[in-house]
Amino acid sequence: VQLQASGGGLVQTGGSLRLSCEASGPIYSSYGMGWFRQAPGKEREFVASIKWSGGSTYYSDSAKGRFTISRDKAKKTMYLQMNSLQPEDTAVYYCAADYALITSSMGNRSAYKYWGQGTQVTVSS
Numbered sequence: 001v002q003l004q005a006s007g008g009g010l011v012q013t014g015g016s017l018r019l020s021c022e023a024s025g026p027i028y029s030s031y032g033m034g035w036f037r038q039a040p041g042k043e044r045e046f047v048a049s050i051k052w053s054g055g056s057t058y059y060s061d062s063a064k065g066r067f068t069i070s071r072d073k074a075k076k077t078m079y080l081q082m083n084s085l086q087p088e089d090t091a092v093y094y095c096a097a098d099y100a101l102i103t104s105s106m107g108n109r110s111a112y113k114y115w116g117q118g119t120q121v122t123v124s125s
Contacts, residue, residue: 001025001114005095008119011085015123019080021095021116029053032101033078035069036109037091037121044094046107048080058106062088085123092118 007019019035034049048069049058057069068081078095096112105111 001027001031001097003095003097003114003116005093005116005119008093008121010122010124013086013123013125015085016081016083017085017121019082019093019095019119019121021078021080023076023078023097027052027073027076027097028099030099030101031097032099032106032112033071033095033097034058034106034112035078035080035093035095036112037089037093038118039088039091042091044109046109047093049106050078051101051106056103058103060107082121085121087123087125090121090123092120094118 002024004022031052035047036044037047038044046060047063050069066084071078095116098113
């Protein structure tokens with residue numbers, strides 16, 4: 001599967017953005033998909049993930065209450081609605097996918113085989 005992330009941009013503190021990740025190729029019901037981000041000089045970190053079939057969602061502590069992950073099966077697209085953005089949310093956001101992910105692996109970047117190219121999110125103070 002190939003993943004194409006989009007929707008990043010420049011936003012002021014407190015603003016919102018919606019990221020999209022469109023998948024091409026087969027999406028199996030066992031797929032898990034997720035969003036990760038990487039700020040300059042930092043490791044790539046988990047943001048949120050979703051099980052493609054049942055829609056169960058998982059969030060990092062920093063994302064809970066502000067970000068919402070969702071997916072549209074018909075469009076083979078995953079979304080990340082980000083509200084109340086803060087300067088510390090500035091990063092390149094990557095979408096990722098893999099099949100047969102178990103719940104305990106949904107937040108582990110090493111568990112994902114397929115990655116999109118990333119989209120820059122910049123939050124100005």
